[in-house]
Amino acid sequence: MAMKMVLRGNMATAYAAKLARVEVIPAYPITPSTLFPEKISEFVANGELKCQFIKCESEHSAMSACIGASATGARVATATSSQGLALMHEVVFIAAGLRLPIVMAIGNRALSAPINIWCDHQDTIAERDSGWLQFYAEKNQETLDLMLMAFKICEDHRVLLPGMVGMDAFVLTHTMECVDIPEQEEVDRFLPPYKPVYKLDVNNPMTFGAFSSPDNYMEFRYAVHMAMESAVKVIDEVFEEFEKKFGRNYQRVVPFMVEDAEVILVTIGSMTGTAREAVRLLRSKGKKVGLLKITTLRPFPKDLLKKYLKDAKVVVVLERNISLGFGGAVYPEIAAVFANAARRPKIYDFIIGLGGRDIVVEDIVKVYEIAMDALKAKKAEMVEWIGVRKDEIEVIK
């Protein structure tokens, strides 16, 4: 029997690490991810988790320790946020290049300056090209489930890449919700111990991360890219097996009322629930609106986005990030899915909820209305900021 608990998102990922029997957890605390190392240290101190818990002096050191531990063949996890992930940046790329299946929980938080501890996807979006798989949770059950599945997916020999599980700062990390905690035996059957292909071993010495000349660097990069492509199939397989064993359905992209939808909203993370409420409200008024939630941003789910979005009149991308000087980061990727298509929907981009600004149902309804007006006006492109008090900004032209 699974146990039902009321847990914060951070706690749920700590339970996932415990259930996954993680062997090494190097960590450096940062708001809003601090509860993860706190709970892990409690598990270790209580003897509930047999694990090497390493208190590091910085996030760069924490990820470096993750890399060393993972290279020995151990199952490794950590957690961070915002500036912590930014400080890791250099070694984040190395973890992927070395093909180490480290799993990291991220409390998605805004980047400085100005300093802000609240929800924003900029921290993980900035690591988008690092070679890490990226999963985003909508609710706390998903933080636990995705974390568990991430180990299985990342450690698959067709993938062998690290993965990050994003959960929205405070909205998930610090919100208590009902979470089903699966039985240890069930998890053990789903997730056997990690079997590395290569590992650091004094009896069989080898070098990880050796110098690579122009003659072979591209092959290494191509191999990582191919592993990302392979991950698509592995993710689908693992999601299917998880559903059979635990009864909860996961998809790389989750559709809601898209069948006859003329307008489809695309969301990531916790705003999806609020958007679903807005879709129900708009549907009750006869508007043909649907919703797509992106669960896996890397590998990018272009096949499913094409499938679900191709017949829409308008695709509305809602983003808690901003690629300054362009627009949201996901918008051009969705546009690229249709770049060479004979028939393509209008695609509009909305920047919303940066730095923890609350997203309410009325915001989503407003987004719908702006998008419909833009469609009527046949606007070719649009990047709109929702709720920004533009009159307070002095722009010197």
Place this chain on the structure above:
Amino acid sequence: MYEIRFHGRGGQGAVTAANALAVAAAMEGMYVQAFPVFGVERRGAPVAAFVRIDEKEIDIRSQIYNPDIVVVLDMTLLGAVNVTAGLKKGGILIFNTKKKPGEFSYPDFKVATVDATEIAVRNGLGTQTNPIVNTAILGAYARAVGNVKLESIIEAVKQESPVKKDENAKAVKDAFENTVKGW
């Protein structure tokens, strides 16, 4: 869906009260969310915490702007914070006070009162100047609102209290018995 807002001061345990209420409702098979006003908490500064309780899974993720119920742990907040902001017409206001509901004038709301401070101190939870009223106030919640059973709240309070489990449980029960409803 019920939406509840707790008002307290940093250190009084408003967030813990919200969490315990959510745990109690979850014990009865309800779906719940409990969260504080996200930010940096300082001792003594006004804080608020939220709870959503529903029979079906809760989709909405925004903060609560139109609560059904407001719980006030510290009456000195009334001069600093508009505790009834957004409270639905006919909504319930629960005050920690020696006063009776008839001494307040809120024509749009139902008022329930309990002397949670006295009950907390009597049960050894904090001192007269620094009482820990967050468990007692939940007894008043059970009496005034009635959507979560007293037994569930007592069980949740025991589970969520790091120390003095029995004293906290007793405070809940005492508050339940001494709450005065103005309707």
